[in-house]
Amino acid sequence: METSRDAHALAHQEPAAPKIRITGVSKAYGVNTVLKNVDLSLAENSFTCLLGPSGCGKSTLLSMIGGFARPSKGSVIVDGSVISEPSADRGVVFQEYGLFPWRTALDNVAFGPMLAGRSRVEQVATAQRYLAMVNLAGHENKYPSDLSGGMKQRVAIARALANEPSILLMDEPFGALDAQTREILQEELLRICEQKKMTVVFVTHSISESIFLADQIVVMATRPGGVKEVIDVGLPFPRDRASHEFVALEKRIKQSVREEVDKLGII
Amino acid sequence: MVPELPQATPVAEPTSTRDGIPGVYRAFSIALFVLLWHVISVANRDLVHFFDPILIPGPVEVYQAGIEFSKSGQLQRDIIATVYRVVAGFGLAALTGLLVGVAVATWRPLAVLFEPVIELLRSIPPLAFLPMMVLWFGIGEASKIAFIAYAAFFPMFITTLEGVKFVDPVLVRAAASLGAKPMHILRYVVLPAALPGIITGLRLALSLSFFVIVAAEFVAADSGLGFMINDARTFFLMPQMLLGAIVTGIIGFLFNELFRLLEARLFRWRKGGRT
Ligand SMILES: Nc1ncnc2c1ncn2[C@@H]1O[C@H](COP(=O)(O)OP(=O)(O)O)[C@@H](O)[C@H]1O
């Protein structure tokens, strides 16, 4: 799996081969180049935030890692192979939840295990376990329309986790939630990530969210979209939003993002 | 008749509350209407003589006609004839509309081939083809069933097509990321998502079936409720005509209620809104 070339190329930054490697990826829709020449390496079990103003191509990059869209140039390599389609090993959580409205919370979470051919008993047991993990025990039989936004996103997270993926892709998962719910879910996500070893790619345009969560923050460039800089956060968990280091980093990243926003002109 | 089709997102009328009018008021409203009708017909016959009383029979006369016709067994015979044609034609339309709708929505070459033609045919009122169908299929059952099937195909096809086409792409992605292959996506995402639209299509198709069968039976039949109405016309038998109309309405209503029950069972998840 791990080729010597890979290992060599990354020897200076990562000891092991990266879990996800994005090499020379560009994406164009017609004449519109959305992403240009993106190179990124994400270490196994790392938590990466893609940060940038809207329209810079965060979702596009994430959906190429998900296998929903193909790069116009370059490739996305996961575990040493170029990916070409979605896989149950790469869980995805969407801002719009993406829950099946005709399935109960339990049956939404049981969906992956069902496709994997598990028995009904196993499906239910797995779904209950993961619903409990996101603090939704007791809400198994509710339909999505009976759940609040925060609860829906908990179900969506449980559903992605129920497949035990090695990669979790999240596209502004907490973007539609109120501030309190958002912070609670951030903390719970960190707790879950500690329990389950996963490589997480988390898209956000909230600087504070990215510093709170990430091992590394990828600040995206605009016009064309790409990687501007990669910042290792390096603060110990749990992180204190009011701490000196946190605030200083926030300020520095704000500046960096601001430059990209300014490139977009008047908003 | 080209029915008004619903929006791409199926109308989300909550089944239980209906229009929010309780059953008691409904019954009262209908009773009041029947009473008014009775008063008008009696007043016309005994007091005003505005119309020839033969032309305005009251509910009593219609009821008597009903008793008479069911005693002779003719009412039952006509009901069975009409319902049989509707069920057969509607069933055929539902099946083909569903299959063609799913196929056209999911496979682009079929869409290119068929959609324009179907659009074109859809804009011609089906009744315009009725005389032709009679020449093709004779005045037996075939012409009526084929005619209903033709007319009811369109709403079924269109609602299925829209339902399948406008499935939320996030749901499709979510399923794919959970390991769903294309057949899984069709079965577990596309069809359930399109189901409310499909049920709406079934209801539209059914009411259209009743609409056209009466007309078809005017033109080419020797049984059925449409025949009963048209036959009565020749002899100025107003109560019989109204009886035919009312019975057709009641049957249509009952079928529609059946679908409402079906919907209520199927869409327990559809409370206030969609996710
Ligand atoms: N399917 C598509 N077709 C055409 N343009 C697209 C498509 N998806 C995204 N884009 C364009 O790509 C740019 C980046 O979009 P996106 O990745 O969603 O940005 P972000 O998630 O950072 O807000 C936007 O300008 C958007 O209009």
Ligand SMILES: [Mg+2]
């Ligand atoms: Mg986005």
